[in-house]
Amino acid sequence: MNIMQKNDDWLSVLRRAGLRPTRQRLALCRLLFGKGDRHITAETLHGEIQEEGLSISLATVYNTLHQFTDARLLKQVVVDPTRTYFDTNLSDHHHFFFEKEGVLCDLPGGKIDMGPTPEAPDGTRIESVDVIVRLASVV
Amino acid sequence: MNIMQKNDDWLSVLRRAGLRPTRQRLALCRLLFGKGDRHITAETLHGEIQEEGLSISLATVYNTLHQFTDARLLKQVVVDPTRTYFDTNLSDHHHFFFEKEGVLCDLPGGKIDMGPTPEAPDGTRIESVDVIVRLASVV
DNA sequence: ATAGCTGCAAATGCTTTGCAAGGCC
DNA sequence: GGCCTTGCAAAGCATTTGCAGCTAT
Numbered sequence: 078m079n080i081m082q083k084n085d086d087w088l089s090v091l092r093r094a095g096l097r098p099t100r101q102r103l104a105l106c107r108l109l110f111g112k113g114d115r116h117i118t119a120e121t122l123h124g125e126i127q128e129e130g131l132s133i134s135l136a137t138v139y140n141t142l143h144q145f146t147d148a149r150l151l152k153q154v155v156v157d158p159t160r161t162y163f164d165t166n167l168s169d170h171h172h173f174f175f176e177k178e179g180v181l182c183d184l185p186g187g188k189i190d191m192g193p194t195p196e197a198p199d200g201t202r203i204e205s206v207d208v209i210v211r212l213a214s215v216v
Numbered sequence: 217m218n219i220m221q222k223n224d225d226w227l228s229v230l231r232r233a234g235l236r237p238t239r240q241r242l243a244l245c246r247l248l249f250g251k252g253d254r255h256i257t258a259e260t261l262h263g264e265i266q267e268e269g270l271s272i273s274l275a276t277v278y279n280t281l282h283q284f285t286d287a288r289l290l291k292q293v294v295v296d297p298t299r300t301y302f303d304t305n306l307s308d309h310h311h312f313f314f315e316k317e318g319v320l321c322d323l324p325g326g327k328i329d330m331g332p333t334p335e336a337p338d339g340t341r342i343e344s345v346d347v348i349v350r351l352a353s354v355v
Numbered sequence: 356a357t358a359g360c361t362g363c364a365a366a367t368g369c370t371t372t373g374c375a376a377g378g379c380c
Numbered sequence: 381g382g383c384c385t386t387g388c389a390a391a392g393c394a395t396t397t398g399c400a401g402c403t404a405t
Contacts, residue, residue: 097404134362161297184334195323201351208347212340236379273387
């Protein structure tokens with residue numbers, strides 16, 4: 078489904094990404110990639126670490142998330158001006174965002190067909206086409 | 217083109233929106249709505265005010281932008297985790313975002329046809345479908 | 356051994372808030 | 381006059397950074 082194949086071999090995943098398999102990174106790998114696709118903030122992830130009785134500083138969580146993003150193990154999703162979300166699903170896909178709850182999830186049914194992709198203006202190339210379907214609770 | 221019709225009657229625009237036409241709001245209206253569609257941050261707008269030799273505090277600019285957004289004179293666009301953009305174009309449309317320059321602009325050719333709109337999950341309704349085409353400079 | 360990591364605390368940067376003074380109706 | 385606004389400075393919050401100590405190779 079994503080880059081993580083076979084059996085929880087975080088160690089080799091990290092090596093392949095050129096990152097040293099430290100205790101902290103292995104723990105974060107397990108939480109991030111061990112339960113299917115996830116959409117998570119640094120704060121939430123740090124909370125999960127603490128709930129497990131582990132201790133990784135919030136700064137390290139932030140740094141690690143960015144290292145993973147640079148290493149293309151994660152994608153960043155910009156949906157909320159006050160929080161940064163990271164997505165373990167690397168495929169080209171879109172998102173539902175439950176505004177009230179602050180919950181982000183993949184749009185079921187894969188990528189929407191968007192018809193002709195717009196042309197990139199001269200001197201530029203399209204890096205990504207982000208689609209976010211914002212949801213509110215029914216009143 | 218947008219809510220602002222005829223001739224720069226910011227005063228009545230504000231009244232209609234239920235906002236008192238103060239000196240600051242009138243000046244911000246002029247800058248925001250006087251030159252066609254704009255995509256602007258609080259910081260930039262504050263800069264323009266100062267370039268004109270006027271003086272409106274940054275806090276007031278922020279507050280005013282949010283008041284305008286609440287009054288549906290502006291739309292907020294979430295594209296950059298470090299900055300909040302406001303859009304004077306209220307129609308349903310999509311955006312190009314030049315990552316490097318931090319420049320946001322409307323996608324030419326109106327809204328992309330996206331095929332069938334995804335179904336909103338139970339208990340929710342779709343508030344908006346945001347499409348952002350992220351652009352990088354050609355290497 | 357050494358280059359790379361981590362943790363802490365401090366710094367940053369955008370944004371919001373509290374409250375006294377000022378301005379619109 | 382009364383109430384909404386403004387302005388400033390201070391607070392807030394998520395995130396980043398600097399640096400000393402630790403760790404994987």
